[in-house]
Amino acid sequence: MADCAICCGVTGTWGLLPVVSPAPVIAQVTNTSQFIVHVLVSERFRLAEITIHTVENRGAMVEEVTTPDFDTYIAEQSIDAVEICPGWVELIWSDGQISRFHHIWLRDNCPCADCVHQGTKEQMFELVAVPADIHPLRAGVTAAGSLAVNWSSGDHTSEFEAAWLRANCYRDQARRDRVHQQITWDANTWSVPPTFDGLAVLADDAALYEWLIALRTYGATRLRNVPCTDIAIGDIAGRIGIVRETNFGVLWDVWSEPNPVTNANTALPLPPHVDLPTREYQPGLQFLHCLENEAIGGDSILVDGFRIAELMRDEHPEHYLTLTTVPWSWANRATTTDYRWRSPLIVTNGDGVVTEVRVGNWLRAPLDVPFDDVERVYAAYRVWFEMSYRPELQLRFRFQPGDLIAFDNRRALHGRSEFTDVGGRRHLRGCYTERDELHSRLRMLERDMRRRAVAAAGI
Amino acid sequence: MADCAICCGVTGTWGLLPVVSPAPVIAQVTNTSQFIVHVLVSERFRLAEITIHTVENRGAMVEEVTTPDFDTYIAEQSIDAVEICPGWVELIWSDGQISRFHHIWLRDNCPCADCVHQGTKEQMFELVAVPADIHPLRAGVTAAGSLAVNWSSGDHTSEFEAAWLRANCYRDQARRDRVHQQITWDANTWSVPPTFDGLAVLADDAALYEWLIALRTYGATRLRNVPCTDIAIGDIAGRIGIVRETNFGVLWDVWSEPNPVTNANTALPLPPHVDLPTREYQPGLQFLHCLENEAIGGDSILVDGFRIAELMRDEHPEHYLTLTTVPWSWANRATTTDYRWRSPLIVTNGDGVVTEVRVGNWLRAPLDVPFDDVERVYAAYRVWFEMSYRPELQLRFRFQPGDLIAFDNRRALHGRSEFTDVGGRRHLRGCYTERDELHSRLRMLERDMRRRAVAAAGI
Structure with missing residues (x-):
C-alpha cells in the first residue's frame, strides 16, 4: 500500500455517516x-x-x-x-x-x-x-x-x-x-477414454457434471449404457446444449453406404482426424453412438492432438513453428456445398497455448501457400501424420452397442481401422455441439450448486 | 529456368511413346x-x-x-x-x-x-x-x-x-x-447500404449472386420488397445456407417486451455492436427483417467495424496494438445459459489483416486482464466507443416494412436509437448464418456458371 498517496474512506450504514474525506x-x-x-x-x-x-x-x-x-x-x-x-x-x-x-x-x-x-x-x-x-x-x-x-x-x-x-x-x-486444467494423454495413460454411465448422465445432474468436467479436462470420454435408439444421441448432446446442424444434418449416420458422400460412410480406414476442418468454425464437440457393430474390423481410434502438438514442439520445434504459423487449406468435396478454410494445423492463442488442431487427411485441399513455404509445410505435415500413427499415442478400442464417445473435435483426433460389414453392420449415429455450450452448461451446473448451497445454509 | 539442373520429359499419347529420360x-x-x-x-x-x-x-x-x-x-x-x-x-x-x-x-x-x-x-x-x-x-x-x-x-x-x-x-x-476484395465504407460512401430486390433474390440465382458479392465485399447490404411474413427471413437466409440456432432460437423477434431477456427487446438505444460476442463462434451473418415500424424513433444504425479498425490503426496505433492483443471478456446474462468468451476486440490473422471485431456494450463481462493492462485497455475501449459514435462513420436510416438488412455480424456493427412504441409497434425478425455458408454459396453459384459456360460452348 506504500504507493497509495491519497486515501479516504467511510463505513457503517453507507450514506448515513458523515463523510470523513479527504482525511486518509x-x-x-x-x-x-x-x-x-x-x-x-x-x-x-x-x-x-x-x-x-x-x-x-x-x-x-x-x-x-x-x-x-x-x-x-x-x-x-x-x-x-x-x-x-x-x-x-x-x-x-x-x-x-x-x-x-x-x-x-x-x-x-x-x-x-x-x-x-x-x-x-x-x-x-x-x-x-x-x-x-x-x-x-x-x-x-x-x-x-x-x-x-x-x-x-x-x-x-x-x-x-x-x-x-x-x-x-x-x-x-x-x-x-x-484457468481450467487441461491434461493431455496417450495410450500409456489409459486404454479407453474415461468412461461414465449414459443413463445416469441423462437422469442426474451430478453425473452430468462429473462427465462434463472430464470432457473439458481430457477432451475425450466414453459413455456406456446409452439407449440404442436413433435419437438417444440427441438426448445426450442436449444435456449440454444446442445440437449444431451442418451439411450432414442434425443427427447423422456413420455406416458403409453404396453411394457415400464422405469417406466416413465407406468401409475405408480413416486416419486420425477432426470433423469438418473445412469449416471456419470446426465443431467443438462430437458425439458418436454405436447402435450396431457386427462388422469385422472397424476398431475405433482416439489420439490427443494436443499431445501430438506437445511432442512436435519438443521434438521438432522447426515443424512446430511451421504448423502454428503457415496455413493448410481444407475443402469439402460435394455437389451441394463447397466449404473451404485455411488455417494452421495447430492454432495457438496470444499466450502461445494450443487451443485447437485442424487436420483431416481426406479433406485436404491443394496446398495454397507461398512457393518457398511448400517444402517445409509438407515436411511438417508428414511428421504430424507419422506421429498420429504412433501406437503409444493411439487409444484403440472396439465399440459395443450402447457405447458413445464424446470428444473435443478440435483436440481429440478420431479414426478407425478398415472394416468389412459382409457379416453384419457397423452403425454409428453422430452429432455436434460447441465447446462453449459445454462451458455454459458447466457454469449453469455450478451456479445451481452455489444457489443450493446458499439455500441450504439458510442465508 | 536457369536453376533447373535435371530435366526430362515425354509427350504424345502418354504411356505409348518411348521414354526419353534422362535426356533433358x-x-x-x-x-x-x-x-x-x-x-x-x-x-x-x-x-x-x-x-x-x-x-x-x-x-x-x-x-x-x-x-x-x-x-x-x-x-x-x-x-x-x-x-x-x-x-x-x-x-x-x-x-x-x-x-x-x-x-x-x-x-x-x-x-x-x-x-x-x-x-x-x-x-x-x-x-x-x-x-x-x-x-x-x-x-x-x-x-x-x-x-x-x-x-x-x-x-x-x-x-x-x-x-x-x-x-x-x-x-x-x-x-x-x-483474394476477395473487401472495401470499407462510412457515411460519406453512401447513406444506406447497397440495396437489392428481395423478391428477385428469392427467385433468381443471378440476383442472388449479385447480392452476395456485395455482402462479401462490403459486409452490409439491404433488401427491399421482402414479403412481410414471419418466415420470409428464413427463406432469405436459406438462399445462403443453414440458419444457425442459438439461445434465441432459429428465427427470433426484436421488439419491446414487458419482460425482456435482452436489451435488444427493450425500447432502449443500442450502441453499435455485434450480436453474441459472448460466443466463441460469433455468428458470421445476421439478418434483420422489418415487419412493422410505427414507432417513434428507433432509427437503424450501421457502422463498418473494419473502418473503425483502420482509423484506430492510423490515429491511435498504441490503442490498435492493445485492441488486437489484449482480450476483453464478454458474458451473456441469462437464467438458462452462461456463455462467456475472451477475445481481443479486433482480431487479425497471421498477416495482420483484420478478420473480425467483437464488441457489444451491454454484454461486457468484468474485465479480466493482468492488473497492469487494465488502464490501457479501458483507454483503448473508450476511443473505440467514441469512434463508433462518430456521425461520419454511422449510416442512419429508418426501416420500412419489407426492408431487410443482411450484414457481416463480425464486421458491420449495428445499433438503433431509442424509440417509443406507444403509437405503434417496431417489429423485426432476425436470424443468423455463417460466413463460410456465404462463401460456399458463392462458390456453388460460380461453379454452376462455369458448368453452364462449358455446356454452352459444347465442349
Whole structure:
C-alpha cells in the first residue's frame, strides 16, 4: 500500500455517516459469530468509530445488494479494509488476501438500476458517459458487508457485493486459479477414454457434471449404457446444449453406404482426424453412438492432438513453428456445398497455448501457400501424420452397442481401422455441439450448486 | 529456368511413346483451331518429335481426365511446355505464364481412382505412403492436354487436367488474384447500404449472386420488397445456407417486451455492436427483417467495424496494438445459459489483416486482464466507443416494412436509437448464418456458371 498517496474512506450504514474525506482513512470490517463490526480507521489502522449491528437483524437493516448477473456468490470472506489509492481501490479481505480494482473498472461494473437493466442484467451504462479520470470521492463497507463507492462524477454511488468482487478479483493468482486444467494423454495413460454411465448422465445432474468436467479436462470420454435408439444421441448432446446442424444434418449416420458422400460412410480406414476442418468454425464437440457393430474390423481410434502438438514442439520445434504459423487449406468435396478454410494445423492463442488442431487427411485441399513455404509445410505435415500413427499415442478400442464417445473435435483426433460389414453392420449415429455450450452448461451446473448451497445454509 | 539442373520429359499419347529420360527435354504443346500439336523438345526447345491429332477425334482418343473435386474448370490456356526441375515441375502456359508445382504437391494431388475415392472425391492417399523425396521419372502433356507424371515410387502415374492446374497455381500473383476484395465504407460512401430486390433474390440465382458479392465485399447490404411474413427471413437466409440456432432460437423477434431477456427487446438505444460476442463462434451473418415500424424513433444504425479498425490503426496505433492483443471478456446474462468468451476486440490473422471485431456494450463481462493492462485497455475501449459514435462513420436510416438488412455480424456493427412504441409497434425478425455458408454459396453459384459456360460452348 506504500504507493497509495491519497486515501479516504467511510463505513457503517453507507450514506448515513458523515463523510470523513479527504482525511486518509480505511474502512475495516470484522465479522464475528455474533457481530458485524465496522471499524473506521486511518491508513495506520487508527480506530475512529465503531458501528455494531447484530447478525440477527442484518437482513432487515440493509437493502439486498444486486450483482450484474443472475449468479449466486458465496461469501466465504469479508472485506476487512478499503483504501482508495490514486488509480484503484484496494480491499483487504478477512483471509488477508488483497484485491485491487481500478477506479474505472469499478465504475464500469456498477450494478445499480441506472447502470444495469434489472430485468436483463445487461449494461445500459456506457464508458463514454463518464470522464476517463473518474474516481471515488468516498469508499467504504456497508452494513451488509458490500463495498460502496461514491463517484467524482454524476452524483453516483455504486454498491458491490463482496463475494462478487472476490469472484472477479483480477490479481495474478486469482486469474490463474480460474484457468481450467487441461491434461493431455496417450495410450500409456489409459486404454479407453474415461468412461461414465449414459443413463445416469441423462437422469442426474451430478453425473452430468462429473462427465462434463472430464470432457473439458481430457477432451475425450466414453459413455456406456446409452439407449440404442436413433435419437438417444440427441438426448445426450442436449444435456449440454444446442445440437449444431451442418451439411450432414442434425443427427447423422456413420455406416458403409453404396453411394457415400464422405469417406466416413465407406468401409475405408480413416486416419486420425477432426470433423469438418473445412469449416471456419470446426465443431467443438462430437458425439458418436454405436447402435450396431457386427462388422469385422472397424476398431475405433482416439489420439490427443494436443499431445501430438506437445511432442512436435519438443521434438521438432522447426515443424512446430511451421504448423502454428503457415496455413493448410481444407475443402469439402460435394455437389451441394463447397466449404473451404485455411488455417494452421495447430492454432495457438496470444499466450502461445494450443487451443485447437485442424487436420483431416481426406479433406485436404491443394496446398495454397507461398512457393518457398511448400517444402517445409509438407515436411511438417508428414511428421504430424507419422506421429498420429504412433501406437503409444493411439487409444484403440472396439465399440459395443450402447457405447458413445464424446470428444473435443478440435483436440481429440478420431479414426478407425478398415472394416468389412459382409457379416453384419457397423452403425454409428453422430452429432455436434460447441465447446462453449459445454462451458455454459458447466457454469449453469455450478451456479445451481452455489444457489443450493446458499439455500441450504439458510442465508 | 536457369536453376533447373535435371530435366526430362515425354509427350504424345502418354504411356505409348518411348521414354526419353534422362535426356533433358521439354514437352511442348500448341493448340490450334485444327490440330493439337505435341512437340518434344530439349530444354533449349530443340524439336524432337511431333504428334498430330485432329481435334475432331480427340474425344474418342483420350480418357476423360478427372479432378479431385466436383468442379468444372474452363480451359482458357493450354500447357506449352513441361520441365522437370529438381524440386518441382515447371509449366509454361500458352499465354506465357509460368507455374511451378513441387513434386510432393503434385503427387499429393493425384486425382486417380487409387488416390481419390471417385464417389466422394475425397483422398485415400496419405502422405506417409510415399517417400519424402518422391519425384517424377517422366512428365509430359497428354493428347487431351493434361499433365501426366510418372513417379519414382509406387509405379504410379498421375494425370492432371490443365485447367485444374491453372486454377490451383500458387505463384504469388495467382494467390493474390484469389483474394476477395473487401472495401470499407462510412457515411460519406453512401447513406444506406447497397440495396437489392428481395423478391428477385428469392427467385433468381443471378440476383442472388449479385447480392452476395456485395455482402462479401462490403459486409452490409439491404433488401427491399421482402414479403412481410414471419418466415420470409428464413427463406432469405436459406438462399445462403443453414440458419444457425442459438439461445434465441432459429428465427427470433426484436421488439419491446414487458419482460425482456435482452436489451435488444427493450425500447432502449443500442450502441453499435455485434450480436453474441459472448460466443466463441460469433455468428458470421445476421439478418434483420422489418415487419412493422410505427414507432417513434428507433432509427437503424450501421457502422463498418473494419473502418473503425483502420482509423484506430492510423490515429491511435498504441490503442490498435492493445485492441488486437489484449482480450476483453464478454458474458451473456441469462437464467438458462452462461456463455462467456475472451477475445481481443479486433482480431487479425497471421498477416495482420483484420478478420473480425467483437464488441457489444451491454454484454461486457468484468474485465479480466493482468492488473497492469487494465488502464490501457479501458483507454483503448473508450476511443473505440467514441469512434463508433462518430456521425461520419454511422449510416442512419429508418426501416420500412419489407426492408431487410443482411450484414457481416463480425464486421458491420449495428445499433438503433431509442424509440417509443406507444403509437405503434417496431417489429423485426432476425436470424443468423455463417460466413463460410456465404462463401460456399458463392462458390456453388460460380461453379454452376462455369458448368453452364462449358455446356454452352459444347465442349
